[in-house]
Amino acid sequence: MSAETQTLLRMNGVTKVFLTDEVETHALSGIHLEINAGEYVSIAGPSGCGKSTLLSILGLLDSPSDGEYLLNGNPVQDLDLGERARIRNREIGFIFQAFNLIGDLTVFENVELPLTYRGMPGAERKKAVQEALERVGMAHRVKHYPSQLSGGQQQRVAVARALVGKPLILLADEPTGNLDSQNGEQVIELLQELHRGGATICMVTHDQRYSKHADRTINLFDGRIVDEVEAAQQSSAH
Amino acid sequence: MLQDIRFAFRSAVRNPALTAVIVTSLALGIGANTTIFTLINAVFLRPIPVEKPGELVAAFTTMPKSTAFQSFAFLNFKDFRDNVQEFSGMAAYQFVGANMVGGAEPIGLGGQLVTANYFSVLGVQAARGRTFFADEDKVDSAAPVMVISNGLWTRTFGGDPSIVGRYVTLNGSKFEIIGVTPPEFKGLQSIGGGSEFWVPISMHPQLNPANPLFYTVRNALSVQVVARLRPGVSMAQADQAMKMMADRLAKQYPNENADRSTALFPLSEAVLGIGQRDDLRRSGGLLLGATGLVLLIACANVASLLLARAMARRKEIAVRLSVGAPRWRLIRQLLAESAVLSLLGGAAGMLVAYWGRDLLWAMRPSWMDSRFLDLKLEPRVLAFTIALTFLTGWLFGLIPAIQGSRADLVSAIKGQFDAPDRRSRFTQLAMGLDLRSILVSGQVALSLVALIGAGLFLRSVQQAQRLSPGFRVEGLTVMFMNTAAQGYSPQRATEFYKQAIERVQALPGVQSATWGENVPQAGNAGVSRRVFPEGKELPAELRSLFVPFNDVFPRYFSTVGIPLVKGRDFSAADREGAEQVAIISETTARMFWPGEDPVGRRFKHRLNPNFFRVVGIAADAKFGTLGGAAVPHVYLSATQFYAPAMTLCVRTSGDPAPLFPAFRQTIRGLDSTMPLPQPQTMTSAIADNLWTARLGAELLAVFGVLAVALTVVGIYGVMAYTVTRRTKEIGIRIALGAEQTAVLQLVLRQGLKLTALGVAVGLAASYGATRLIASLLYVSPADPATYAAISVTLAVVSVIAGFLPARRATRVDPLTALRYE
Structure with missing residues (x-):
């Protein structure tokens, strides 16, 4: 990694502890992590190792119990709910395993959703939504409802929703988890294409077939980073 | 905002069953309230159609050790009028019955003998012709002129434009019609005493020949008095001046006035009838209370349904939050949804009120017609419904909206709704995860209050019909x-x-x-x-x-x-x-x-x-x-x-009804100008007298049944929701060998717990609330039979409501349930 590369995300000693009645569960312990602009990072590890918790904190869906988290150079670990919502809306794009499209909204409206919360004028929204849908090859289905689409198509729409607001980073949580291998491959190809276009991507997956496409893979175990593998190393390992 | 509303409408259309249940619940609640409000409006709120009604007071004669408010002796009235300076004018009026010949048919009318300044004190102008000249009450029998009501003009004279100047015979004497009042002016009685004509009091020899002493002695308390306060004079100052004058009159005429003093009331209160106003207020309060209960139950129901929907939509809400929706935007959107539902409910409620008003009117006693009470759906009623609609929107929408917007993002996004809640127990409690249960218990409690009220009135009517009136009613x-x-x-x-x-x-x-x-x-x-x-x-x-x-x-x-x-x-x-x-x-x-x-x-x-x-x-x-x-x-x-x-x-x-035509014919045979008498059996007269109790019983019974119907929906909803939520748990229990009865009990027990809590709270609330209506009842407000019967009925109804979801729980397939997400 070159020194002049801009650091987009930095975590210093982040921990996450869940308190439920008398049980304390340490989901993350002493996480130190950096992700640079334009980088494609994969977070891997077995079930229950803390991958999704880490991604939730990265995406400001959850907050750390301790430690520091800098997004684009600004500390974000202690922001209030409103500020976090604003950052999620403008700087982060999410892709979920279960697509999480809203069944009562059309494809167009689902993709438009983040922009409506931004207060963007209708004409601009329309243009941006159209562009995003074209990028994922779903522009011909704007009036469809999610239930009228296949799983792969739904995930493409979800990707369009994630990138419509031109976020700093795309966070993908097991984006292929609910798809068959063919559709899974297509979504991964789409992410790679976005990456080639300059997008910063952080993807959680436990499937090595997909993590190898990343520039770097961070391996988690029991809430700790146990290993980091660069792309060159990954190819040599395989 | 427009987008929120559009989405709200679409959401309403895409969930037709839920929308129908919610809109029906609200329509019944809002409709019942609007119907009763039309009555309250007609009786209490419609301003007396006079100029500056706030300046007008009604004056009464009082006596020590008596709580009665009496009329004035006419001679005393004249002394008060001429000597008390705190009023800009004081007028007297007296009810009088008259038979009029000169319209389509001889008819019996209710009217008033009034002082010539009556209309000027009230500030009422004639819509046609004129009112009285100041000197028209000075000389007995000298001014045979009359002002008629708009109702009489249209009904009897067909709205004849040349009515002014026409002569009619009133009690055998000729009177000239000199004016017609505006349509809204029906005299000073808001209910039960609409006047159809006004004649100067100097015409009492013609219209009240039996009581000449009423106008010449101070013993006869025969006229009612209304006065207008001078600008800047308070009612207390005027009251003091009246009492000083009463003292003077007591000294001057000790035989007649020794014990007498005066009391003033705002005219707006006096028109309800000083003796009846408390009962009227209590009745009005009771009806509004009962319909308020229905509305609260409807709102609880709707809140409960929306809460369930908010739970079902946690994932959607979490997605919206994850893409950066500010919480207030989500609350706004959820409130827009409830506002749309309440608007639909309000519109349907107006329809219900329209029919309800006709139903209410059909329940009136035989003597009452639109001259006495006009149940108009006027702008004030409309404003009430609109306000109620928005209030209910907030009432049932706010809690689900706030609760819904507080999704636990990480779990909700993953759809892990039965995962252990990662928040502390205190947070869960504070957020009211059991809110739906509380709402259902509340509904049971409110239904119990409404039903006990209805039960007490029904028992009152039964009891009143059993009471001996002291004479033979039949025949x-x-x-x-x-x-x-x-x-x-x-x-x-x-x-x-x-x-x-x-x-x-x-x-x-x-x-x-x-x-x-x-x-x-x-x-x-x-x-x-x-x-x-x-x-x-x-x-x-x-x-x-x-x-x-x-x-x-x-x-x-x-x-x-x-x-x-x-x-x-x-x-x-x-x-x-x-x-x-x-x-x-x-x-x-x-x-x-x-x-x-x-x-x-x-x-x-x-x-x-x-x-x-x-x-x-x-x-x-x-x-x-x-x-x-x-x-x-x-x-x-x-x-x-x-x-x-x-x-x-x-x-x-035998049955007197077949003889009615013969009775009428006999009277007409004696005098062809006598207005046709209206024979009434004593049984029907008593039924009319029990009108308020019967109306109370019927209305409260209707509202009680509505309340129970809504509560049944509420209980069913909560139980069905619980069964859905607990499907996996029930599947595990069945897989482990739980028998059908055990599962049935498990689910029914929860429903019974909610009902028992509701009944306990409802009994205590009823015990307190029914004290307020004790004076309207013929039985004890704590009548144990009523309390027991209603509680048992409600418990049985609750069990039935919970039975369907419980039976569904017994049919859970453990294999499917264990895969269930």
């Missing part, structure tokens, strides 16, 4: 007639009464017929006087007690069916010139001659210099409310004292 028919209003002299009237008795008695099926000025349960036309037994010093409370006097013809007691306990009936020998005789009721005997035999004793009243000898004692009959305590009553012989307006009482051997 008795009554017909009111006003001979003075025909312009009859006392001699002609007496002749008319005698002939009517003879002819009606000759009809087949008639056992006996007679006349009475006042008949129990059939209206009160007589006057009340103070009774002074000969040679007795009365305690103060009896000295100021006004006892109803009732002029009756012989055989009144046997015809009406009031037993004579002692002494004799009146006879033809009790004629004018003979010794003045009276028959008193048992209560009168007990109060004025305690421990003595009053028969043969004598008493006086203030307007007659001679003594009356008591010749008999009659059993107490209920002239007032059926449930009320017996009040004293004095009967005089109508053959000695002429009464201008009397009620013909006819006892028949």
Whole structure:
């Protein structure tokens, strides 16, 4: 990694502890992590190792119990709910395993959703939504409802929703988890294409077939980073 | 915002079943409230159609140790009017019945004798023609002019544009119609006393010939008084000035005015009837309370359904939050959804109110028509419904909106809704995860209150029908007639009464017929006087007690069916010139001659210099409310004292209804200009008198049933939701060998717990709330039978409501359930 590369995300000693009645569960312990602009990072590890918790904190869906988290150079670990919502809306794009499209909204409206919360004028929204849908090859289905689409198509729409607001980073949580291998491959190809276009991507997956496409893979175990593998190393390992 | 509303509409359309249940619930709640509000509006809120009503006061005569508010003696009124400077004007009016010939048919009318300044004090202008000149009440019989109501003008004269200047005969005398009032002005009684004409009080010899003393002595309290405060003068200042004047009059005329003082009330209160306003307010409060309960239950229901939907939509809400929706935007969107639902509910509620108003109108007693009460759906009612609609939108929408917007993002996004909640127990509690259960228990409690109210009124009606009115109801028919209003002299009237008795008695099926000025349960036309037994010093409370006097013809007691306990009936020998005789009721005997035999004793009243000898004692009959305590009553012989307006009482051997045409024909045969009498059976008169109790019972029963229906939906909803949420748990239990009955019990127990809690709270609330309506009931507000029956009924209904979801739980397939997400 070159020194002049801009650091987009930095975590210093982040921990996450869940308190439920008398049980304390340490989901993350002493996480130190950096992700640079334009980088494609994969977070891997077995079930229950803390991958999704880490991604939730990265995406400001959850907050750390301790430690520091800098997004684009600004500390974000202690922001209030409103500020976090604003950052999620403008700087982060999410892709979920279960697509999480809203069944009562059309494809167009689902993709438009983040922009409506931004207060963007209708004409601009329309243009941006159209562009995003074209990028994922779903522009011909704007009036469809999610239930009228296949799983792969739904995930493409979800990707369009994630990138419509031109976020700093795309966070993908097991984006292929609910798809068959063919559709899974297509979504991964789409992410790679976005990456080639300059997008910063952080993807959680436990499937090595997909993590190898990343520039770097961070391996988690029991809430700790146990290993980091660069792309060159990954190819040599395989 | 527009987008929120659009989405809200689409969401309503895409969930038709939920929308239908919510809109129906709200329509019933809002509709019931609007219906009752039209009544409240008509009775309490519609401003009296006069100029600056806030400046107008009603004045009453008071006496120590008496809570009654009496009219003024006309002569006293003149002194107050001429001497109290705190008013810019003071007017007097007096109700009078009259028969009018000159319209389409001879008709009986209710109107008022008024001072010439009546309309100017009220600030009411004639819509056509003029009102009275200032000097038109100065000289007796000199101004035969009348102002008529808009209702009379349109109904009887077909809205004749040349009405002003037309002559009619009123009580046998010619009167010129000089003006028509605006449509909204019906006199100063907001209900029950609409006036159809106004005549200067100087015309009393023509319209009230039987009571010349009303206008010449200070003993007769005969006119009602309304006055306008001068600008800047408070009611307290005016009250003080009135009381000072009363003191002066007491010194000047000690015989008549010694104990008298005055009281003032804002006219807006007085128009409800000073004696009735508390009962009216209580009744209004009761009805609004009952419909309020229905609305609350509807809102609880809707909140409960929306809460369930918010739970079902947690994932959607979490997605919206994850893409950066600020919480307030989500709350706004959820509120927009509830606002759309409440708007639909409000619109449907207006329809319900439209039908409800017609239903309410159909429940009115036979004497009431639109002259007395106008249930218009006017702008104020519309404003009420709109306000109610928005209020309910907030009420049922806010909690689910706030709760829904607080999704646990990480779990919700993954759809892990049965994952252990990662928040502390305190947070869970504070966020009210059991809110739906609380809402259901609340609904049960509110339903119980509504049902117990209905039950108490139903029992009251039953009880009232069982109460003995003190006379024989079956086979008795009554017909009111006003001979003075025909312009009859006392001699002609007496002749008319005698002939009517003879002819009606000759009809087949008639056992006996007679006349009475006042008949129990059939209206009160007589006057009340103070009774002074000969040679007795009365305690103060009896000295100021006004006892109803009732002029009756012989055989009144046997015809009406009031037993004579002692002494004799009146006879033809009790004629004018003979010794003045009276028959008193048992209560009168007990109060004025305690421990003595009053028969043969004598008493006086203030307007007659001679003594009356008591010749008999009659059993107490209920002239007032059926449930009320017996009040004293004095009967005089109508053959000695002429009464201008009397009620013909006819006892028949069978059903009297087929004889009604014959009764009318007989009267018309005696005088073709007499307005056709309206015979009424005593059974129907009593039903009319029980109108308020019956209406209360019927309305509360309707609202109670509505409340229960809504609660059943609520219980069903919560139980169904619980079963869905617990499907996996139930599947595990079944997989581990739980039998059907065990699963059934598991689910039903939860429903029963909610019901038991609701019943307990509801019983306590009912016990407190029903105290407020005790005076409207004929049974104890804590009637244990009612409480027990309603509680058991509600518990059974709740079990039934919970049974369907419980049975569904027993059919859970463990294999499917364990895969269930």
